[in-house]
Amino acid sequence: MKEIFIVEDDDGIRELxxxxxxxxxxxxxxxxxxxxxxxxxxxxxxxxxxLDIMLPDGNGVDLCRELKKGEKTxxxxxxxxxxxxxxxxxxxxxxxxxxxxxxxxxxxxxxxxLG
Amino acid sequence: MQIKNKPGIGGPGGMDVEFRQxxxxxxxxxxxxxxxxxxxxxxxxxxxxWGRTPYLQNESWCGSWKMYSPDGAPMPxxxxxxxRIIKSGKEEGKSEINIECPDGTFKNLLVFPRFLxxxxxxxxxxxxxxxxxxxxxxxxIKKETLSxxxxxxxxxxxxxxxxxxxxxxxxxxxxIFGHSEEEVIGRSIKLLIPEERLSEENVILDKIKRGIKIxxxxxxxxxxxxxxxxxxxxxxxxxxxxGNIVGASKVARDITSRIESQAAMEKYIxxxxxxxxxxxxxxxxxxxxxxLQRVTDATTxxxxxxxxxFFYNNSDEKGNSFKLFTLSGAPRxxxxxxxxxxxxxxxxxxxxxxxxxxxxxxxxxxxxxxxAPFKGMPKGHFSVASYLAIPVISKSxxxxxxxxxxxxxxxxxxxEHELLVVNIAAQxxxxxxxxxxxxxxxxxxxxxxxxxxxASHELKTPLTTIKGYLQVLAKKEADKMSQLFVDRSLxxxxxxxxxxxxxxxxxxIESGQLNFNIEVFDIKEMxxxxxxxxxxxxxxxxxxxxxGNNPVxxxxxxxxxxxxxxxxxxxxxxxxxxxxxxxxxxxxxxxKTTVRVRDKGIGLTGEQRQQLFTRFYRAEDTKGISxxxxxxxxxxxxxxxxxxxxxxxxxxxxxxxxxFTLPLAVQELKKEKAI
Numbered sequence: 045m046k047e048i049f050i051v052e053d054d055d056g057i058r059e060l061x062x063x064x065x066x067x068x069x070x071x072x073x074x075x076x077x078x079x080x081x082x083x084x085x086x087x088x089x090x091x092x093x094x095l096d097i098m099l100p101d102g103n104g105v106d107l108c109r110e111l112k113k114g115e116k117t118x119x120x121x122x123x124x125x126x127x128x129x130x131x132x133x134x135x136x137x138x139x140x141x142x143x144x145x146x147x148x149x150x151x152x153x154x155x156x157x158l159g
Numbered sequence: 160m161q162i163k164n165k166p167g168i169g170g171p172g173g174m175d176v177e178f179r180q181x182x183x184x185x186x187x188x189x190x191x192x193x194x195x196x197x198x199x200x201x202x203x204x205x206x207x208x209w210g211r212t213p214y215l216q217n218e219s220w221c222g223s224w225k226m227y228s229p230d231g232a233p234m235p236x237x238x239x240x241x242x243r244i245i246k247s248g249k250e251e252g253k254s255e256i257n258i259e260c261p262d263g264t265f266k267n268l269l270v271f272p273r274f275l276x277x278x279x280x281x282x283x284x285x286x287x288x289x290x291x292x293x294x295x296x297x298x299x300i301k302k303e304t305l306s307x308x309x310x311x312x313x314x315x316x317x318x319x320x321x322x323x324x325x326x327x328x329x330x331x332x333x334x335i336f337g338h339s340e341e342e343v344i345g346r347s348i349k350l351l352i353p354e355e356r357l358s359e360e361n362v363i364l365d366k367i368k369r370g371i372k373i374x375x376x377x378x379x380x381x382x383x384x385x386x387x388x389x390x391x392x393x394x395x396x397x398x399x400x401x402g403n404i405v406g407a408s409k410v411a412r413d414i415t416s417r418i419e420s421q422a423a424m425e426k427y428i429x430x431x432x433x434x435x436x437x438x439x440x441x442x443x444x445x446x447x448x449x450x451l452q453r454v455t456d457a458t459t460x461x462x463x464x465x466x467x468x469f470f471y472n473n474s475d476e477k478g479n480s481f482k483l484f485t486l487s488g489a490p491r492x493x494x495x496x497x498x499x500x501x502x503x504x505x506x507x508x509x510x511x512x513x514x515x516x517x518x519x520x521x522x523x524x525x526x527x528x529x530x531a532p533f534k535g536m537p538k539g540h541f542s543v544a545s546y547l548a549i550p551v552i553s554k555s556x557x558x559x560x561x562x563x564x565x566x567x568x569x570x571x572x573x574x575e576h577e578l579l580v581v582n583i584a585a586q587x588x589x590x591x592x593x594x595x596x597x598x599x600x601x602x603x604x605x606x607x608x609x610x611x612x613x614a615s616h617e618l619k620t621p622l623t624t625i626k627g628y629l630q631v632l633a634k635k636e637a638d639k640m641s642q643l644f645v646d647r648s649l650x651x652x653x654x655x656x657x658x659x660x661x662x663x664x665x666x667x668i669e670s671g672q673l674n675f676n677i678e679v680f681d682i683k684e685m686x687x688x689x690x691x692x693x694x695x696x697x698x699x700x701x702x703x704x705x706x707g708n709n710p711v712x713x714x715x716x717x718x719x720x721x722x723x724x725x726x727x728x729x730x731x732x733x734x735x736x737x738x739x740x741x742x743x744x745x746x747x748x749x750x751k752t753t754v755r756v757r758d759k760g761i762g763l764t765g766e767q768r769q770q771l772f773t774r775f776y777r778a779e780d781t782k783g784i785s786x787x788x789x790x791x792x793x794x795x796x797x798x799x800x801x802x803x804x805x806x807x808x809x810x811x812x813x814x815x816x817x818x819f820t821l822p823l824a825v826q827e828l829k830k831e832k833a834i
Contacts, residue, residue, distance in 0.1 A: 056624035064627065098616070127619035144623035144656055147630035 046158050047071040047090040051081045051107065052125075053099050057143070061094065061150070068151060078102030089116050092157055095137075097126035105135045112136060121157040188291075191275060193284035196220045196242060200286075208268070208289055210260030221287065225259040241272035241287045250274060255292075267296040315390075315411040318397060323348045323364055326406060335390070335413045337383030348409075351380045353387065367396045367407040377414065389414045447594050451485040454587045455562065459487040462576040464564035466541050469551070471560040472510050484560065489541050503530040509548040509561045517577050520569040521546035545571035551584045554592050562587075604669070611666035618659045626652045661789040668796045675716040675800065679824050682720065682752060683711045683745055689724055690743060699739065700732050706745040711752045714824040719797045726790040727756040727817045735760025735814065750823045757816040763809040771807060794819075 048070050052058040058074050065072045073090065075081040078101045093111060095104035104124050111117040124135060127143035139153050182189055188205035192198050196219040205222060206212050213222035220242045226234040236242065240254040253271050260266065271288040309316050315332035319325050325348055328340040336351055343350060352360055359378060366373055373394040379387050392411045396404045451469045459467030466489035471482040483491075504526040508514040518524050521543055543565035551559045562584055564572065629649045637645070667673040683706050690702050713720075731741040738759040746753050763771065772795040798805040798819045809815035 054620050054624070056621060057627075060624050060627040064631070127616045127623065143619050144626045144652075147627050 045069065045071045046092070047073070047088075048092045048094055048154070049081070049084075049090040050074045050094045051076075051078065051099065051104065052094075052096040053077065054096075057096075064147060064151065065154070070154075078107060081107065085114075085117070089120065091120065092154060093117075093120060093122045094154070095122060095124055097124055097135075098128055105137075108135065108137045123153060123157060188289040189286060190222060190289070191284060191286045192220055192241060192245070194245060194282060196237070196245060196284075198222060199284060205289060208266070208291055209258070210262055210264065223258040224261050227257040227259070229255050229257060231257070240270050241285050244272050244274065245285055265293075266291055267293045313413075315409075315413075317348070317409045317411070318406055319348050319409065320406040321364065321368060321404070323360060325350075332411070335382075335388060335411065336380065342383075353379055353381050363394055364407075367394060368404060370396050370404055372396065380411065389418050447591065447598070448485070450587060450590045450594060452487075454583055455485040455487040458562060458580045458583055459564065461579050462547065462564050462572060463566070464488060464545075464547070464571070465543075465566045467562065467564045469560055469562050470510075472558045505529070506548070506561070509550050509563075510558050513550045513552055513558055515550070515577060515581060516546065516548040517572050517574075518546040519572075520544045521565075541565060542567040544569040547572040547577060547580065549577070549580045549584045551588045551591070553588055559588060559591055608666040608669055611662055615659045615663035615666075619656070622652060622656055622659065626656070661793060664793050665789050668793070673796070673800070675719060677714060678717055679712060679714050680717050681710040682713050682754070682821070683707065683709070685717070685721060686724065686743065686745055686754070689721065689728070693728065697732065700735070701740045702728075702743055703740055704743045706743070707747070709747075711745060711747055712824045713752060713821050715801045715821065716797075720801070720821075723794045723797045723819065724754065724756075726794045727754075727819075730790060730817070731756050731758035731760065731815075734758065738814075747823065750825055751820050752823055753818050753820045755816055755818040757814065759814040762811040762813050763807065763815055764811050768807055768809060772805070791817075 048065055050058060050061055050065075050072060052061065052074065053076050055076075058076065062072050062074055071090075073084065075084065078099050093108075095107050097104040099107075104126070108122045108124060111120065111122055121139075122137040123139045123141060124137040125141045125143055125145070138157055141150055141153060182200075183202050185202060186204055188202065188208040190198060190201035190205050197216050198213055198218045198220070199215065201213065201215075201222055209222045209224065211222065211224055220236045221239045223236075223239075226236065226239055228234050234256065237246075240251060240256065244250050250273060253269050256268050256270060258266050258268055269290040269292050271290075272285050273287075275283045275286050277283050309329045312329060312331045313334070315335045316327075316329045317325060317332050318327040325343045325346055328338070328343050332343075333339055338350070349357060349360055356378060363373055363376075373392070375391050375393060377389070377391050380390050380392075382388055390411045391414050392409055394407050394409045397406045397408050399405045455467050455469050458464075467487045468483060469485045471484050505521070505524065508516050521527055524546075545564075545566035545568060547564040549562045551562060553559045562580060564580070566572070626649070629645055629652060633642075633645045633649060664673065686704070686706055690704055693702060728741065728743070735741065735758040740759070742755070742757040744753075744755040744757075746755075772791050795805050798821070801821055803819050803821040805817070805819040807815060807817050
């Protein structure tokens with residue numbers, strides 16, 4: 045079972061994505077803040093990161109950069125999401141999804157990253 | 160003793176009767192005296208000269224009533240020239256004396272006293288010949304005076320003969336033309352005339368020969384060193400005693416200063432014009448820095464100040480101070496290391512009391528250096544004597560700041576300068592007031608853009624969740640009604656999403672932050688896809704297309720162009736509720752492609768067509784048709800920024816056609832053809 049780490053501060057969206065991914069048979073861990081994510085990351089490593097860009101205590105682009113530099117995480121795909129329309133590039137991530145997204149589109153993109 | 164006071168009586172003894180007669184009738188005044196000075200003879204001419212008949216033997220030396228030396232000092236009889244030679248035993252030659260007659264007239268005399276000897280050579284006394292030189296003397300004085308007048312005149316006074324040869328030359332001429340008298344006497348007057356004006360001299364001489372005077376003729380003459388001198392000349396004919404014209408006198412006045420004052424007048428007019436232009440430009444300008452720099456520059460120039468500056472009336476934590484805002488005529492770095500001026504006594508009248516201060520020498524002003532450290536201007540300060548300070552007063556009555564001017568020399572600023580700057584300051588104040596308003600509006604507008612960006616983000620977040628769950632629901636097996644409701648909800652969410660997106664795009668365009676991801680793509684392919692998707696979803700309208708057969712390659716932001724096309728199609732459907740088809744055309748002409756979207760809808764009036772592309776514009780008869788009035792505004796912005804043109808043609812009640820034209824990506828097109 046593939047595991048996905050989600051960093052998303054909005055409860056509604058976090059729960060929606062968790063529900064969608066779990067129903068697609070993924071193992072999911074969610075983090076509402078960059079801090080919570082940092083606490084978990086030195087330990088286990090997932091198969092994909094799904095990161096919101098605007099976080100209350102940081103942002104997904106920076107997290108992505110860290111992950112891509114990390115020894116254990118550099119090869120793991122990162123997908124960014126944002127409702128902030130100014131950001132439409134992948135910013136060093138493997139893919140970018142604009143909010144509001146299409147549910148099927150989201151799942152399709154994630155499947156694509158996981159091969 | 161017999162007293163005789165008749166002329167011709169007495170006289171030296173032994174004189175021939177004929178000779179005596181000769182003396183008696185002579186026009187030259189003659190008298191004699193003996194060795195003791197007693198008057199022994201005088202003739203009629205002497206009586207006439209003296210204006211009196213002296214008493215022979217009873218009067219001494221001379222028959223004059225009163226005598227004076229040439230310097231005007233009274234001369235006693237015993238010091239008269241004749242007395243002097245008798246007393247000294249030495250002849251002196253001629254002397255000049257002045258006498259006063261009993262009737263009060265003064266006369267200038269030349270006297271020739273000589274010894275008188277008898278037959279045996281014994282000294283008998285002296286004879287005196289008196290010549291009246293009053294008239295000559297007067298003439299001489301007159302000439303001297305005239306000469307002095309000519310010499311001291313500031314005007315050039317020159318005489319010349321009829322050939323134009325200079326015969327006299329005064330000091331004024333030397334000053335004006337530079338030549339000395341020696342250099343020019345005997346030379347032609349043409350020496351002074353610039354080559355291109357030589358013909359003037361012929362005209363002048365011709366008139367002079369005919370006895371015509373030339374008055375106040377303004378022309379140009381040459382200085383010895385080559386410079387041109389504007390002069391006003393008056394030339395008069397000079398006649399000899401018989402009335403023949405023998406030459407001309409010429410008075411030339413240097414009118415440089417008059418011309419300069421004319422120039423000053425013109426400058427004044429020019430100043431007024433500058434004032435006008437500055438006024439205009441500051442009223443058109445809304446940026447504070449721009450207004451103040453222009454005002455400072457123009458007024459510094461107008462006043463001829465060494466430097467001019469505008470200081471804001473600024474309050475800071477240290478108390479009151481002024482902030483240098485704009486500077487003209489001096490490098491700004493002069494003030495870099497200097498503390499800003501404070502509310503010292505010298506500045507208070509301007510910044511607090513709203514008074515204009517114009518001082519010829521500020522360093523001598525009573526308030527100068529009155530505040531600690533009592534040194535006047537700080538070290539390194541631009542040297543200032545002449546000082547002009549003018550408050551710039553806001554409509555509310557507060558002093559916005561002050562325009563300050565300085566000049567190292569004293570007395571440089573005039574009332575006229577003051578007036579000029581006061582005028583400009585008033586205009587500047589109005590502009591600054593406007594500008595403040597503008598800045599406020601601008602910052603409000605920036606805040607609004609910020610707000611929209613933030614709001615749209617916040618709106619999108621719950622939209623994401625709602626849309627996600629609705630999509631999940633839509634996939635579930637459900638009864639027909641639930642299915643319908645979920646679909647309708649999804650449709651509304653999509654609309655909501657578009658609206659939020661439009662709002663955000665608008666605020667991005669307003670703040671110039673709309674970014675494009677430019678790529679090269681086939682717009683025909685894009686249109687085909689759009690129409691295909693559309694045909695699925697729209698039940699009301701059919702699309703009739705004519706896209707041609709060839710790919711149409713353009714360069715642009717795929718997403719934005721798609722958005723523009725979708726906007727036009729959505730509008731075409733929205734505003735043709737009673738029609739059932741829309742038309743989409745694509746054509747290529749002259750390396751440009753045009754997309755046309757036509758409907759058979761309600762159409763547009765001329766006025767509506769004009770305002771169509773302004774944001775938040777919605778035609779009056781669109782009530783009941785939803786929208787924010789942003790779609791066409793955004794579409795036009797997108798097309799504009801792709802270097803394209805958007806157009807509309809419409810007939811009210813018949814329908815509309817919107818079209819946009821974009822340049823083809825020619826190179827890519829060629830490559831494509833080559834492949």
